[in-house]
Structures are given as structure tokens and as C-alpha cells.
Amino acid sequence: MRMPPPDPTTMSRKPQIVRALRKIVPGEGVIAEEDALGAYESDGLTAYRQRPLAVVLPSQTSEVAAILRFCQKEGIKVVPRGAGTSLSGGALPLADGIVLGLGKFNAILDIDYENRCVVAQPGVTNLSVTRAVEDRGFYYAPDPSSQIACTIGGNVAENAGGVHCLKYGLTTNNILGVQVVLMNGELIRLGGKHMDGGGYDIMGLMTGSEGLLGVVTEVTLRILPCPEMARALLLGFPSNAAAGDCVAAIIAAGIIPGGMEMMDRPAVHAAEAFAHPGYPLDVQALLIVEVDGAACEVDALAKRVRSIAQDTGAVSTKVSESEEERLLFWAGRKSAFPAVGRLAPDYYCMDGTIPRGRLPQVLDEIGAMSERFGLRVANVFHAGDGNLHPLILYDANNSGEMECAEAFGAEILRLCVRVGGVLTGEHGVGVEKRDLMETMFNEDDLNQQQRVKCAFDPQSLLNPGKVFPTLRRCAELGRMHVHRGKMPFPELPRF
Amino acid sequence: MVSIFEPTTVDELRQIVAGAVAEKCPIEVSGGSTKKGFGRPSETDAVLGLGGFSGISYHEPGELVLTAGAATPVQEIESRLRAEGQMLAFEPAYLAPLYGTPAESATIGGTLACNLSGPRRPKSGAARDHFLGVKAVSGRGELFKSGGRVVKNVTGYDMCKLLCGSFGTLAVMTDVTLKVVPAPTATRTVLVFGLGDDDAVKTMGEMLGGPHDISGAAHFPTSLASGFVPTASDSVTALRIEGEETAVLARAKRLEGSIAIKGDTALLGDAESIRLWRAVRGLAPFVKTRDEIIWRLAVPPGTGARIVGKIAQTLTFRVFYDWAGGLIWLAFAPVPDAGAKAIRAVVEEVGGTAMLVRAEDRVRNRVDIFEPLGDALRGLSQRVKESFDPMRILNPGRMYAGL
Incomplete structure (x- = not known):
């Protein structure tokens, strides 16, 4: 992953920069020692690592303002960081930038x-x-x-x-x-x-x-x-297409469930082995549908969802009878990532959104890609809103496998865009999907976004290298090509 | 003389904007021309009519999205959705009649440009919450897109949010994609009579904080009540429940039973409910009194009655509350400065905002329409405007003088 080249002058000024930051945030609020910086070198996207110049941990808004003012004046890049759980590398540090950690703002x-x-x-x-x-x-x-x-x-x-x-x-x-x-x-x-x-x-x-x-x-x-009551249904299907039909039929019936999740066969097996939620193992796809609201409404809704599922070919249906059971149904889904993680030394979690109706086609194509790339994949899917999370299994110790997983992932995201979806539903672009932005946006689209960035940060010091594939100078973006002469549209109706 | 341009293709539109830039000729962006009286008066000699960008181009009920030309009438979209048992995920407010213009001319682009949301706002969100994708031409004459046709999307900046409520000052929208949802099949409204403003706001807050899934909470003091509920001779507090026939009645009964402060109550069926909430969406009692000034206050809901009480110390007005007290509509006979100073002083104290929605042109030229901006936010807003429209070609001054 190509990041903006570090500025050697900034790197060489580290001692002065650290001293200035310590004036703003006294005591242990500034971390500059190489070893201690290691804790900040990555976020949830662990494939990428980079130690920052320094980490600063303010606890007052006035300190944040002073830090940013200082960095803008001195031309120092800043990477803001919360808990560092980003799955797209949103908090990946820069060698010539500071990490601004907000962890002390915890009240x-x-x-x-x-x-x-x-x-x-x-x-x-x-x-x-x-x-x-x-x-x-x-x-x-x-x-x-x-x-x-x-x-x-x-x-x-x-x-x-x-x-x-x-x-x-x-x-x-x-x-x-x-x-x-x-x-x-x-x-x-x-x-x-x-x-x-x-x-x-x-x-x-x-x-x-x-x-x-x-x-x-x-x-x-x-x-x-809180809704007065919620019930979850476990619905097993003989094919991804049948599960997709069920999702469409639920929505067509005018029901918006509180949650509607889908897992494919590998994900179901992994989750069952991990959390023992009682998932049916003889199905190709599993839906968890949660209905919530007033008690008098929820039972009627659960009954309708069950009957829709049966009409669309469900081979097993189960409605939670207690709060414990409802939570157990969810426990499997919520542990799907770590559960799938046990199937291979490493996994790569993707995030794209597609029009719901294209689900069976997209899953088929992902299946074909899986064979072509020679890597297994498990799919969990926010079926309600079209947000797909394929989990690609690989072993980073096998040379080339990580690159192969990344190529596989990129192809899935291109597929999402091709069927009318988007590159990311909820994980962000970060560094991970940065270079794919051009599959979705043309130059004019991206230029306008970057002009908005210029309105906030004209020197592009705040989290540079994320989201946008090319860094453009604000002066260049702001330039306007005005055509000489008269309004070039005499042929248009003018009253 | 006012020039009128009516492009029918995006290329023509781009040429017009580029030409306007070349001639430094500001243009007024116009959908259905229903809300010229909203915002500061136009400062342009040319009008860009968007009638050529009308019509629903995509509606796949199972995907819960709809794409339409920006100048598509809201009512056309609503009737198409109704036929499919769906509705817009937000409930548009109908301001057009306030300015003596027909509600049926109001367009989806204009509604988004003003971020107009009706009574369902606290439960279901605003226009801005369900604006998923856009194609637009910036004040540089460049076509750009943002968002998409899916509900969940964080790919790049959310420009839809920025364009929503921007009064056409940033870009000319040509196509918009919106989230749609299944429409409820039954509606009931619980009416409580005789509550004072304080008790009404308290009651609405309690009910919204309970398990009732209320989709509308409005209070009409005695002076305005009959404008919404024809038979009312006392104040009316209205709480809307929507859903499926069988459950709705049970839920409404339970809601009625859980109201702590007792007044007389009544239950409205479907037809009467729909009529009532339509009147709320359109500010019905303010439509005919065209010379009255109208303010819209967005405030922390629990403070609604207190704010109105304080403003009443200096001004005399007609008032009603929506959004469980979080939205206050005031109407009164013209006074110098349209009452801005008195209203803003009170609203600022509780951390809300006041918007001047109707007044004569000369008043709207002088009095801030929106909450005045602090230096930092004004500077930022100016830079955002310039990033789309550096020559100030599109609707200059419609939101703020000089912007």
C-alpha cells in the first residue's frame, strides 16, 4: 500500500515537535519512545503497520485545538484515532505524522x-x-x-x-x-x-x-x-437463492424487521462449532430475522415471517421462546468473525453493499472466485440492507497468500459496484479500498469531494493517504476554467 | 428582464451553468417555484427551471429505494408509492400553500433542498436521513454523483447530507435516490383534550419515551385547535399510532390508558387521522392568513412549552407544537424586525434554532432567515460554498447575505 512519502524535514524535527507537544499536553500525554509507539502502529486492519512520529493523548478540547493549530502552522500530518478498531486502516499512522488519540475523552x-x-x-x-x-x-x-x-x-x-x-x-x-x-x-x-x-x-x-x-x-x-418485546426466528434454507427470496418476500409483505441477517453454510458451521447456538447444520443458508415492537404485534409478526419462510422453501423454522433463546440465536451470528477465524490462520473481512435482489448472483460469483483464487470464503450478510461481509480465509505464512486474498477481496468489491452497489457499507474506505474508489467515482466526482476537503483542511494534513487514491493540491483543484465569450447556448429556449 | 433557461439534458444544464459562470450571471435554481417565499429573496436575473428533470426512473419495491428526477412532484412520488403499499421513509412537510402556491407543484428536489420533514420526524428521521444518492451539477458546471442506490453506504463523503437543506446554493440536483418503506395499513390517533402547554409537552415526552412506537406527537393550544380538529373547543394533544389493523387498536387503547395527566380523550380512525396529520404537515391554520409572519423553532423537545411561555412575554402569536415539543410553529401579525430579536434571545438560551419561514421580501432581506453563524462556522460555510460554486452563481444569498 502506497502512502504519501514521509517528509524528511519533519522526521528530522521530531525532538522539537515532541517538545512543543509536551508543552500543550504535559506529562504522559505525549508518547515518543520507539517501543511505546509500537502499540499504535496498526488498527483493526493489521496487515498494514507503520509507527507514527509521536502519539499525543489530550484530555481537553482546548488541547486538541492547540495541537491542531500547532500542526497546521508547522505543516505536520495528523491521524486521529479512537479505539483503533477500524477494519479499513482508517487510523493507520504515518511515519512523518502524529497520532491524535482521543482515548482520554471517555466521559x-x-x-x-x-x-x-x-x-x-x-x-x-x-x-x-x-x-x-x-x-x-x-x-x-x-x-x-x-x-x-x-x-x-x-x-x-x-x-x-x-x-x-x-x-x-x-x-x-x-x-x-x-x-x-x-x-x-x-x-x-x-x-x-x-x-x-x-x-x-x-x-x-x-x-x-x-x-x-x-x-x-x-x-x-x-x-x-427499548422495544417492549423482540423475538428472533432461525430460518434454514436449501439454497442461497431461497433465502434471498424469503428476504424479498418479507419486505414485500410490508415487514421491516429489527434485524435480518444471513449466513452461508461455512459461516453457519463455524458459528455452531464456536458458540453452540443450535443452528441447523443441514442447510445451505440460514436467516436470523428479529421482529420487535409491542407484545401484541410481535407474536403476529413472528407468525407471518414464519409462514413466509415456509412459502419460500424453508426447511427448518424456529421462533425464540424466551429472551435467553433469542440472545443465543444472536450469539452465533455475533461471534461469526472469530468463529470463522478458527478455520484458518488468517481471515480478511470484506465489506460491500449490493442491491438485495442481486444476492444469489453475487454469492454464486463469489463461490466461483473462491475456486479460481483457491481460497475458502464464508459469507455473513446484513440481508436487510444489502451489506455483505465475505470472510476470506488464508494463511499469511504461505508466501503470496495474503496478496491473493487481497486480490480476491478487491474483485468482490468490484463485483459489488458492477451490480449497482457500493465499495463499503460500514467499514469505510480507509487505505484498504482507497485505490478502488475510481471503480465507483470518476474524476469529477472525486475532485468535488476533494474540494470539500480543501474547505476544511487546505494543506491536507488531516489523515492524508486515506479515502482518496490521489492527493491533489487545493490550489489546483480550486482553479476554474472559464470559457471566454458569450453564454454558449443560444439554441436553448430563452424567454 | 428575467431570462429563463429550461434545459432538458444534463449537457444543456452544464452548458448553462458554465455560461452563467462566464458571464458572471447568477441564476435562480427552481423546481416547482412553490417556495420562492422561503429563504432570502432571490438576487438573480435569470431562472434555471428544472422541469426537464422530472419523472420516476427507478423504483424496485423490494430494494426499498426510488430514483427520480429532481423536479418530480412529491405528490407523483407519493401516489406511485401508495400504489405499491409503500411511502417515503420521511414524511415531507407541505410548505407550498403557505406561500399561496399549489402543493401539487412542490418537487422532491425542492423538498430536499429545504430539508422539509413532517410529523413522523422523531420516529423515522428527516428528509436528510433518507437521501441516499444524488447526481448534481456544481457551480463549476461539472456533473458529479455521490451515494448510491443502496441503503448502507459510506463510500466517500456523504454529499447528499450537504446538499439537503442547502437551498440550491451548492449544486443543481438532477437525480435523487431516496429510501422508501412499507406504508402502515392502519392509523389511529389518540386525542387528549384540555391540556395546558406544559402538561402537553410533558405528556408527549413521556409517551415518546415509552413503548408505544408513536409516529406523531403534536399539541394545538385552544386558539388553533379547531384549525386541526374541527370539533375541538379546547386544546388538543394528538398522538399517532401506525401499523397493522389488529395491533394498532390495541396499542392505541393502551396508549390512551397510560397517559398520566387525565383529560378527556378520543380516538380517531384512519380517515380522520390522515386528515389531521395532513393538516399538520401543511400548517393548515396558517395558510389563509397570508400577511402573518411565520417562525419555525427547532428546540430540545422538553423545553418547548417553556420557550413559548417566555416569547409570549414580548410577542403575541398563534402557536402549535410538533415533534413532541421539539418543533414550534409561531404565526403573528407583522412587527418590526419580525420579532427576530425577542425570539432568538429565548431560543439561543436553550440551545435551539429559529428559522424565519414567511415574511415579506423586504423583511427577509433584512432579517436573518437562519440562526446567525458564529465566525468559525460562517467561514467554514463560506469555504464549503466556494468549493462547489466559487463564482457564487447558484442561488447567491438565498440562505445568508453574502454567501
């Missing part, structure tokens, strides 16, 4: 039941928001599978999803306000405890911007009352 500042929101610092973990409000019957809806570890700031940067987003939305649909420090050190507040205040939706733009536009130092999250 929940306000729980406001009257306005049904929580104000949290970015280093608060996703799950701890729900933990803080569940005794009052509330929860925070986005639930990425890394929710024990991943942080709210990272969730905003990546627009994290989870298994419930078809019904309850992604991070972008569940935040009300953010406080952001811009690269020039300016502090802005967007939104608050109200909804849709007007003005440019810069909060919406920031969400999912992968740390390229600003550093979030506070987030106001919407909390929802």
Missing part, C-alpha cells in the same frame, strides 16, 4: 431523559452508552459488532452501522449534535439537542468522513426506548 457528560439524548465524549465506547441508560429502558441504536471496544468518535468518523440499521438507521441517523475542532484550531458546534436546525448540514458531512475533515470532541446521541 459521558449528560444523560437527558427529558430530551431523550446522551452527551458523550468521543472516547466513550459504543456499548457503554446503552449500558448507561438501559436501567431506564433506553438504548443507543447503532450496534457495530465491535461495540464493546469501538468508540463513539470512531463511530461518527466511519458512520458505523450494525445489525439493526435497516429499521433504526446508522450513526448519521442517530446523532443530534457534535462539537468539532477544525484543522486550524477553530471550534464549532453543530446541532445540539434539537433536530434539523437549518444551515449547511456539516454534521451530516462530517459523519462518515473518516477523520479527514475535523476532530470530533463531543457528540450528542439520540437514545430510544
